[in-house]
Structure formats: structure tokens, C-alpha cells
Amino acid sequence: xxxxxxxxxxxxxxxxxxxxxxxxxxxxxxxxxxxxxxxxxxxxxxxxxxxxxxxxxxxxxxxxxxxxxxxxxxxxxxxxxxxxxxxxxxxxxxxxxxxxxxxxxxxxxxxxxxxxxxxxxxxxxxxxxxxxxxxxxxxxxxxxxxxxxxxxxxxxxxxxxxxxxxxxxxxxxxxxxxxxxxxxxxxxxxxxxxxxxxxxxxxxxxxxxxxxxxxxxxxxxxxxxxxxxxxxxxxxxxxxxxxxxxxxxxxxxxxxxxxxxxxxxxxxxxxxxxxxxxxxxxxxxxxx
Amino acid sequence: xxxxxxxxxxxxxxxxxxxxxxxxxxxxxxxxxxxxxxxxxxxxxxxxxxxxxxxxxxxxxxxxxxxxxxxxxxxxxxxxxxxxxxxxxxxxxxxxxxxxxxxxxxxxxxxxxxxxxxxxxxxxxxxxxxxxxxxxxxxxxxxxxxxxxxxxxxxx
Numbered sequence: 001x002x003x004x005x006x007x008x009x010x011x012x013x014x015x016x017x018x019x020x021x022x023x024x025x026x027x028x029x030x031x032x033x034x035x036x037x038x039x040x041x042x043x044x045x046x047x048x049x050x051x052x053x054x055x056x057x058x059x060x061x062x063x064x065x066x067x068x069x070x071x072x073x074x075x076x077x078x079x080x081x082x083x084x085x086x087x088x089x090x091x092x093x094x095x096x097x098x099x100x101x102x103x104x105x106x107x108x109x110x111x112x113x114x115x116x117x118x119x120x121x122x123x124x125x126x127x128x129x130x131x132x133x134x135x136x137x138x139x140x141x142x143x144x145x146x147x148x149x150x151x152x153x154x155x156x157x158x159x160x161x162x163x164x165x166x167x168x169x170x171x172x173x174x175x176x177x178x179x180x181x182x183x184x185x186x187x188x189x190x191x192x193x194x195x196x197x198x199x200x201x202x203x204x205x206x207x208x209x210x211x212x213x214x215x216x217x218x219x220x221x222x223x224x225x226x227x228x229x230x231x232x233x234x235x236x237x238x239x240x241x242x243x244x245x246x247x248x249x250x251x252x253x254x255x256x257x258x259x260x261x262x263x264x265x266x267x268x269x270x271x272x273x274x275x276x277x278x279x280x281x282x283x284x285x286x287x288x
Numbered sequence: 289x290x291x292x293x294x295x296x297x298x299x300x301x302x303x304x305x306x307x308x309x310x311x312x313x314x315x316x317x318x319x320x321x322x323x324x325x326x327x328x329x330x331x332x333x334x335x336x337x338x339x340x341x342x343x344x345x346x347x348x349x350x351x352x353x354x355x356x357x358x359x360x361x362x363x364x365x366x367x368x369x370x371x372x373x374x375x376x377x378x379x380x381x382x383x384x385x386x387x388x389x390x391x392x393x394x395x396x397x398x399x400x401x402x403x404x405x406x407x408x409x410x411x412x413x414x415x416x417x418x419x420x421x422x423x424x425x426x427x428x429x430x431x432x433x434x435x436x437x438x439x440x441x442x443x444x
Contacts, residue, residue, distance in 0.1 A: 022292065039290055047294040054298060058305045065313045072320035074327055081320075088317045107318075108310035116305060152291060156298025 054147040121265030154219040162215035413444035
């Protein structure tokens with residue numbers, strides 16, 4: 001399929017282009033063709049493909065889990081309920097392991113994060129050309145099927161989690177306590193001049209960077225891993241246009257990379273979930 | 289990286305999904321898990337209790353059996369004693385009855401013999417008187433010798 005494009009570079013660019021809907025420079029609304037046009041649309045544009053796939057996968061997750069929850073019996077579980085209970089117990093175990101406070105929101109949050117991120121990552125296992133090709137047949141020029149390769153998606157989640165962290169930090173420690181946590185450690189002093197004039201700015205800088213680094217690293221880790229994995233799939237897919245020997249080699253590579261990717265998508269979902277729990281635990285923890 | 293409103297859309301979606309999961313997915317499943325855990329624990333406890341009760345019942349049953357056996361032995365011993373007693377009583381009663389019958393028979397025999405002897409004596413006396421009468425017919429006057437004859441008759 002790579003042969004349809006003018007060059008390999010174009011093929012790669014095309015596959016990395018979101019279906020962005022927004023206002024063009026000339027004032028009309030429509031789909032951006034190319035990265036430059038998408039950038040020109042500014043903030044008030046939306047990546048239709050990311051939104052559709054992420055919402056679709058989230059709804060899929062909630063639909064099946066709700067189905068199991070509705071029919072949950074205390075008797076002998078079977079089929080879907082077994083599977084759902086297995087995941088729920090795994091999440092519950094993880095939350096109990098790293099979150100030591102009482103908060104009814106954390107476990108469902110962790111479950112949502114884990115399954116949703118896993119499903120979004122799992123879109124990576126669908127051969128890179130299938131859905132974009134089908135979409136182009138239907139008249140949709142661009143389609144990026146893996147929502148977690150869109151930084152908007154990963155930052156959307158990590159920033160929401162960051163706001164939860166801020167909310168619970170203030171709620172559990174009070175705004176003064178939260179500020180003290182940022183301002184009076186790691187460097188501590190009894191002398192007021194040293195404490196307020198010297199150490200406080202340094203502490204605020206260090207702790208502030210540490211605080212801001214949480215959502216950014218959370219989002220970038222997921223995005224980077226999935227983006228790189230997607231990129232490799234695209235590069236492998238390029239081989240399919242280079243004669244049958246390369247195509248067979250590419251097919252083997254794609255299979256091997258997909259198998260390896262099963263590990264990565266699960267691992268990334270797990271890391272995202274675990275860090276979410278840990279950050280929320282830190283938000284609840286009192287430092288003295 | 290190109291940030292746009294997808295960021296906000298994604299955040300809202302995420303929050304809605306978490307809310308839904310927290311409200312409608314997590315509690316029922318957790319509830320079912322907890323309830324089942326409790327049921328299993330209860331079941332195991334009931335099993336233990338049942339086993340314990342079974343042991344107690346077995347112990348009690350063997351105790352009952354032993355008691356019943358000893359009681360039965362007692363009853364049998366008593367019955368044997370009673371039977372022996374009855375046999376003894378029957379024996380003695382029979383012996384008494386026999387003695388009584390023997391005595392009665394003896395008495396009857398004695399009586400019969402006495403009567404026969406009496407009869408015989410009377411007959412002998414009558415015979416003797418008749419003989420004497422025959423001899424003495426002529427010489428003895430029946431009226432005059434009536435005393436003598438009667439005396440003789442009584443002596444015979």
C-alpha cells in the first residue's frame with residue numbers, strides 16, 4: 001500500500017496525521033490537510049479520530065463491565081463475570097498495595113485508567129494500514145487509530161489526574177500544609193532568614209519542578225512509548241512495497257514486533273495506572 | 289506535538305468514564321466479590337461445625353449403644369432369674385400338689401379300707417352271729433341273749 005504514496009516520507013507523514021477538524025486560516029471550517037494546516041488551526045481544533053476511538057473504546061469497556069456488574073451474582077461466576085472479576089481483583093490488589101488511605105474513587109479510577117489505556121494501546125496491534133485504508137475508501141483522508149499516540153489524549157488524562165492530585169493535596173493537608181510541603185523541604189532550617197529567604201525559593205523551585213514533572217512524565221511516557229511503537233509498525237509496513245522478499249521479511253518483523261508490543265501495551269497501561277495510584281497516595285500523605 | 293481542544297475533550301471524557309465506573313461498575317462487582325467471600329467463609333465455618341457435630345453425634349451414639357447393651361444384659365439377667373424363679377415355683381407347686389393328691393388318695397384309700405374292713409367285720413360278725421345262731425338256735429334265746437350278741441357283734 002505504500003506504493004500509493006509519492007515517497008516513504010509522505011507515507012509516514014500521512015500515517016502520523018490526525019483527522020483534525022477546525023477553522024482554516026481563510027475562516028472556513030474543515031479538515032486539516034497536513035501537519036502545517038493542523039498547526040495553523042490553533043488550539044480550537046479537534047482530533048476527530050482520537051476522540052472517536054478513545055470514546056468508542058471507553059464505552060466498550062464500560063459497556064462490558066457494566067453488563068458484568070449488573071449480572072454479578074454471589075454464586076458461581078461464569079464467563080464475562082469471571083473475566084471482569086479477575087481484572088477487578090487485580091486492580092483492587094494493586095490499589096490496596098500502593099494506596100493506604102480511604103478513598104472510594106481511587107480504585108475505580110485505576111480500573112478505568114488501566115483498561116482504557118490498555119484498549120487504546122491495543123489498537124496498535126491492528127495492522128497500521130487496515131483502518132486508514134478502509135477510511136480512505138470511505139472518503140476520510142486521515143485516520144490515526146491509536147489514541148494514545150496522540151499527546152492530547154495522554155495529556156488529557158494526566159492533567160485530569162494532576163488536578164485530582166492538587167485537589168486531594170489541598171483537601172487532605174489544607175492549602176497551608178500543601179504549600180509548606182512545597183516550600184519547607186527538602187532543605188530545612190531553624191533560622192528564619194535562612195528558612196524563608198534562602199531555602200524557600202530553592203525548595204519551591206525543586207518541589208515545583210517535581211510536581212509539574214508528574215503529569216508531564218506520566219503523559220509523555222505513554223505517548224512516547226506508543227508513538228515509537230507505532231512508528232516502527234509504520235516503518236515495517238513500508239517494506240511491503242519493496243518486493244516479495246522484503247514483504248515476507250516485513251511480515252515476519254511485524255508479527256514479532258506485535259508479539260513484543262503485547263507486552264509493551266500492557267506494561268504501559270499498568271505503569272500509567274500504578275503511577276496514578278502512587279501520585280494520589282502521595283497527595284494524601286502528610287509529610288512532616 | 290500539536291495541542292488542541294482534543295485535550296479538553298479527552299479530559300471531560302476521562303472524568304465522565306471515571307465517574308461512571310465509580311458509580312455503576314465498581315460497587316456492584318466489589319459487592320458481589322465481598323459477599324461471595326463472606327459466603328465461602330461462612331460455608332467453611334458451617335462445614336467445620338458440621339464435622340464437629342458429627343463427631344459429637346458419633347460419640348453420643350456409641351455411648352448410647354454401650355448403655356443399651358448394658359441395659360439389655362441387665363434385662364436378660366433379670367429375665368433369666370425370673371424364669372428360674374418361675375420354674376422353681378412351678379416345681380414346688382407341682383410337688384405340693386402331688387403331695388396333696390397323694391395324701392388325698394391315701395386318705396381315700398384309708399377310708400375305703402376302713403369302710404371295707406368295717407363292712408367285712410360287720411359281715412363277719414353277721415356271719416359269726418348267723419353261725420352262732422345256727423349253732424345256738426335251740427339253746428339260745430334271741431331275746432335273752434340280745435345283749436351278749438350285740439356285745440359280740442361290736443367286738444368283731
